[in-house]
């Protein structure tokens with residue numbers, strides 16, 4: 394039987410999105426081994442790469458203490474689903490995490506809440522940890538709907554899982570207006586929503602109080618420390634800055650410092 398997550402793991406995950414090539418990736422893996430590895434005793438660290446680079450991630454990060462994963466997964470186990478990649482396939486290349494329900498997938502691939510819940514479930518069945526992304530658009534924030542939107546996204550996933558499965562989840566709060574825009578939520582704005590998410594989780598099952606909730610949206614070395622100082626922010630899902638080894642190292646260092654407090 395798999396173990397439940399430890400108490401609110403500090404976790405920093407890079408989302409490389411559709412960037413890189415074998416040469417650039419190698420430089421990034423080398424930098425991760427060289428500079429980021431030292432923080433792995435206190436912080437769980439991972440990078441989610443494009444599917445074709447999973448074997449390269451496996452070779453490049455083998456025994457480094459840094460994990461790797463994917464940015465999406467099929468909601469199906471196998472079958473006639475042209476173009477899809479299953480969780481078992483990712484698992485064969487040592488993947489540990491999968492990002493599920495990223496706002497770019499919700500927006501550009503019309504992923505529904507139900508499909509996202511199926512993906513999370515399928516990932517869990519294959520032994521992958523789903524990082525479930527939730528977050529409001531600018532319009533929704535301005536209409537004061539943030540808490541409702543986040544609650545509905547979160548509840549659809551929780552509803553499809555057993556209590557035991559829920560204990561394996563990681564959530565990432567990613568306000569859509571802060572992704573790739575350089576516009577970060579202030580630490581206080583992020584904390585408000587993180588606290589809301591934790592309250593929602595606890596209202597479902599008390600044990601879910603210990604799930605890690607990451608913040609994502611223009612996290613950089615320069616703002617990570619203030620974000621990680623907030624009570625309910627357990628780490629980060631990092632897009633753009635995860636491609637820059639100096640930035641990503643700085644974010645992991647900030648998580649390491651926060652873990653020691």
Ligand code: PGA
Nearest residue numbers: 572573610611631632633
């Ligand atoms: P960003 O992306 O850090 O470039 O804003 C975050 C994400 O999309 O996960």
